[in-house]
Amino acid sequence: xxxxxxTTDAFNAVAELRRRQILDLLAAGERPVNDLxxxxxxxxxxxxxHLRVLREVGLVQVREVGRQRVxxxxxxxxxxxxxWVRAFxxxxxxxxxxxxVVLAELIEMADGDVSSDE
Amino acid sequence: xxxxxxTTDAFNAVAELRRRQILDLLAAGERPVNDLxxxxxxxxxxxxxHLRVLREVGLVQVREVGRQRVxxxxxxxxxxxxxWVRAFxxxxxxxxxxxxVVLAELIEMADGDVSSDE
DNA sequence: TTGACGCATTCCCATATGGATATATGATAA
DNA sequence: TTATCATATATCCATATGGGAATGCGTCAA
Numbered sequence: 001x002x003x004x005x006x007t008t009d010a011f012n013a014v015a016e017l018r019r020r021q022i023l024d025l026l027a028a029g030e031r032p033v034n035d036l037x038x039x040x041x042x043x044x045x046x047x048x049x050h051l052r053v054l055r056e057v058g059l060v061q062v063r064e065v066g067r068q069r070v071x072x073x074x075x076x077x078x079x080x081x082x083x084w085v086r087a088f089x090x091x092x093x094x095x096x097x098x099x100x101v102v103l104a105e106l107i108e109m110a111d112g113d114v115s116s117d118e
Numbered sequence: 119x120x121x122x123x124x125t126t127d128a129f130n131a132v133a134e135l136r137r138r139q140i141l142d143l144l145a146a147g148e149r150p151v152n153d154l155x156x157x158x159x160x161x162x163x164x165x166x167x168h169l170r171v172l173r174e175v176g177l178v179q180v181r182e183v184g185r186q187r188v189x190x191x192x193x194x195x196x197x198x199x200x201x202w203v204r205a206f207x208x209x210x211x212x213x214x215x216x217x218x219v220v221l222a223e224l225i226e227m228a229d230g231d232v233s234s235d236e
Numbered sequence: 237t238t239g240a241c242g243c244a245t246t247c248c249c250a251t252a253t254g255g256a257t258a259t260a261t262g263a264t265a266a
Numbered sequence: 267t268t269a270t271c272a273t274a275t276a277t278c279c280a281t282a283t284g285g286g287a288a289t290g291c292g293t294c295a296a
Contacts, residue, residue: 001251001283002249002252002253002282002284003121003134003251003252003253003282004135005251005252005253006121006253011132011133011135011138015130015132015133016121016122017129020202023206027205027206027209032272033272034271034272043255043256043257044272044273045258045274046254046255046256047273048273049254049275050254051274052274052275064263066264067264067271067272068263068271068273069273069274073206073209074210075206075209075210076210078203078210079210081203082206082207085199088193088196088200089200091145092193092194092197119253119280120252120254120255120279120280121253121281121282121283122253122254123282123283124284134283136284150242150243151242151243152241152242160285162244163243163245163288164284164286166243166245167244167245167284169243170244184242184294185241185292186242186243187243187244
């Protein structure tokens with residue numbers, strides 16, 4: 001088997017920077033495709049492809065307005081990501097705390113044996 | 119260009135379910151490779167490969183103990199994911215709120231024009 | 237020294253990717 | 267109707283994937 005399809009879930013869809021950028025833009029409000037093309041400086045077919053992936057995992061919704069398709073954010077599928085990552089939040093704080101302790105110790109050691117030069 | 123390498127960043131590394139599972143396991147404490155192989159019911163070379171990806175993005179660290187390699191979690195590279203996703207938190211709550219409103223309205227309508235049929 | 241163990245690496249394969257280019261489709265304007 | 271605009275889709279390519287199988291390699295036990 002190759003890599004899981006980008007349309008498998010939000011985890012895979014959002015791994016691509018471009019698609020994250022699209023979601024960032026849509027977070028400010030819905031937009032037709034050409035808006036995104038201009039803002040991202042990306043070829044139109046590529047934007048459409050990325051939007052398709054986002055649509056398939058439910059991260060965006062389309063609305064037809066004349067000959068435009070207006071895309072809107074639906075961030076709900078991001079929730080599982082949020083929940084999964086949040087579980088590690090404490091864990092990384094612990095690491096930083098430990099680092100703080102080590103740094104504090106180093107500083108104390110330095111203070112202790114220095115005779116003030118300056 | 120093909121898809122971005124899995125070792126590009128935590129976003130890509132974590133898109134794979136197996137790797138998330140490995141991190142979940144390591145969250146409970148460090149473990150040698152064979153432990154993970156048993157727990158994940160996955161071929162050893164595969165586990166080693168996944169661990170390599172995780173190592174390259176800094177999500178795990180290795181320690182050599184005899185002929186074993188003990189892997190430990192380092193969740194700090196998950197922080198960017200957490201920060202990125204968190205920005206959408208409010209957004210998805212809004213959507214749920216709106217849904218709640220719609221549901222409430224539907225219920226009211228139903229209550230209003232129903233003559234109680236048990 | 238030999239053999240078994242714990243892991244990493246290598247090679248093979250099928251697959252789907254992101255990008256580029258070209259073209260199809262559907263709506264509006266002329 | 268025809269031309270044009272806004273998007274989507276199709277094709278082609280290079281690439282790296284995850285999995286399977288085989289093998290390399292360092293460490294420990296006998």
